[in-house]
Amino acid sequence: MTARLIAARELAPDICHFEFESAEWPLDFAPGQFVSLTKDGITRAYSVASPPSLTPDLKTGSGRFALCANLVQDGKFSPFLFGMKPGDEVDFKGPLGTFALRRPAADSLFVATGTGIAPFRSMLHAPPDRKITLIFGVRHPHSLLYHDELQALADRNPDFIYQPTLTRPPEDWTGKTGRVQQHTFDALGDRQDLDIYICGMKEMVDDLRAQLKARGYDRKRIIYEKYD
Numbered sequence: 001m002t003a004r005l006i007a008a009r010e011l012a013p014d015i016c017h018f019e020f021e022s023a024e025w026p027l028d029f030a031p032g033q034f035v036s037l038t039k040d041g042i043t044r045a046y047s048v049a050s051p052p053s054l055t056p057d058l059k060t061g062s063g064r065f066a067l068c069a070n071l072v073q074d075g076k077f078s079p080f081l082f083g084m085k086p087g088d089e090v091d092f093k094g095p096l097g098t099f100a101l102r103r104p105a106a107d108s109l110f111v112a113t114g115t116g117i118a119p120f121r122s123m124l125h126a127p128p129d130r131k132i133t134l135i136f137g138v139r140h141p142h143s144l145l146y147h148d149e150l151q152a153l154a155d156r157n158p159d160f161i162y163q164p165t166l167t168r169p170p171e172d173w174t175g176k177t178g179r180v181q182q183h184t185f186d187a188l189g190d191r192q193d194l195d196i197y198i199c200g201m202k203e204m205v206d207d208l209r210a211q212l213k214a215r216g217y218d219r220k221r222i223i224y225e226k227y228d
């Protein structure tokens with residue numbers, strides 16, 4: 001299947017939001033799923049950062065999906081993605097994967113670092129059918145991807161709590177600081193009945209899972225996606 005790049009915009013240094021369209025993109029998919037893109041025999045997975053579009057583009061009949069990706073300077077694939085211009089095409093497969101909201105709905109913690117926010121943006125677009133706390137960790141304020149959007153969502157929905165945390169906070173930062181792991185345990189308190197969704201790089205995901213396991217947390221309630 002082929003997708004055409006419609007637009008790209010910088011969200012933070014070396015991080016872009018890419019909008020694609022494809023006549024083969026399904027209108028419905030489970031928020032949280034990913035696509036795999038292939039160029040010159042190299043395939044990489046990217047979480048879909050947009051919600052299901054439900055209606056095709058009226059002019060082209062195509063569906064649209066968005067990705068949020070990090071440029072890995074000497075990476076094999078992401079430099080190609082960042083070099084794409086509107087109108088350029090790429091082969092893809094998807095939607096794929098099982099990182100999706102569980103049913104029946106249980107109150108949930110979403111834990112993301114960096115571009116790991118992508119699948120949660122897709123999941124959060126429809127009004128949540130459960131109480132959700134999102135703990136989003138990055139180094140600097142400018143790397144809080146989709147910050148205004150997430151803050152606006154939290155402002156109008158009492159069932160959604162947004163907790164950004166910075167590991168390199170500037171002096172005037174009044175929000176949370178430090179790694180997502182500690183804030184996850186603070187948000188969890190004594191509860192054992194929350195579904196915990198984790199997405200980001202391997203080190204964070206493995207570390208948080210190990211800490212949850214050490215505290216005897218039910219592993220069936222830990223749902224995760226690792227980026228490397």
Ligand SMILES: Cc1cc2nc3c(=O)[nH]c(=O)nc-3n(C[C@H](O)[C@H](O)[C@H](O)COP(=O)(O)OP(=O)(O)OC[C@H]3O[C@@H](n4cnc5c(N)ncnc54)[C@H](O)[C@@H]3O)c2cc1C
Pocket residue numbers: 034044045046047048067068069070071072074075076077078079097114115116118225226227228
């Ligand atoms: C299911 C799944 C979903 C993914 N979704 C996304 C996504 O939504 N956005 C995204 O940017 N990446 C995502 N990735 C990672 C992506 O597939 C690539 O690994 C990444 O773009 C680097 O590819 P590359 O060929 O440029 O680098 P490679 O030549 O493969 O070099 C790998 C290096 O890149 C590092 N790396 C991998 N991913 C990232 C990242 N996101 N940020 C910084 N360093 C990274 C690895 O640790 C390793 O050091 C996902 C991976 C999986 C398995």
